Amino acid sequence: MDMRDFFAMGGYAFYVWTSYGLAFVVLAFNIVQPLLHKRRVLKRIARQIRRTRRTA
């Protein structure tokens, strides 16, 4: 199969590849955001634990 034909998508390259690219971005966001959020939560809880250990 010709790679150039594949990327040209029969003249619909813009519409097809924008759709797939957007899908990739949106799905990636849905993985990265929870990861960052979890890191924030863990840090906050760790800080809270250290604080209570010091006062105890």
Added chain:
Amino acid sequence: MFMRFFHRMASPPYFYVISGRWLPWLAVICLALILAGLYGGLVEAPADYQQGDSFRIIYIHVPSAWMSLFIYVVMAVAGGIGLIWHIKLAEMVAVSSAPIGASFTFLALVTGSLWGKPMWGTWWVWDGRLTSELILLFLYLGVIALYGAIDDKRRAGRAAAILALVGVVNIPIIHYSVEWWNTLHQGPTVTKFDKPSIHISMLIPLLLMAGGFKLFYLIAVLMRLRSEILERERNSKWVTALVGSEDRRQKTEDRVQESDVDPRRVGP
């Protein structure tokens, strides 16, 4: 035995540990399904006899649209269960589903637009299907905003659940819109009682993508749920034990890394 499984799963610490074990396996299956679907949809499937290669947008558009409805129903049902039986985990499922559902609704709308432009000659029409799907996006955004606007998370969860339940009325409207109102949007090709009017070589990648997206939702919602559980249970013993031990392990790892670059050992 089934009931016992559900009872145990509703306990946050048990759920946290089990879901952590599931996640890597789910990720592997999800990735395999999506990669197979992409190969089938972009490479194997022939171009459509009417729409040419533009029809390949179907492999993003239709699974996203299915997920936008599916996640909404999950969100509303989980919200209802949380509301009636005061199961914290159900409430958290509802709240964690909203941003993922909004993502898929957004994708369905935008890819629909990108498909409509070359095929219909317009990015957008105010017809039944497109308008009701846009309302779905607003419902998701409403649930997210309402939950974020109330500080007391239990009350916020209840308010968001009620909004989600009220919005369920939109779901059958979206589904039947293409039959009730004759518009530019094509009728159903797969979900009807007749044989699907799509060739098997085009249908298989679609089902693979749909399966991959469903698993993706499961993974994304589990990830959000786990953070939400930690946050809400941050004062409980099991969370402090879990985070405390990880915190100490992290510190020893840091020390090991520091000693790796100990200047005394980096001789000329």
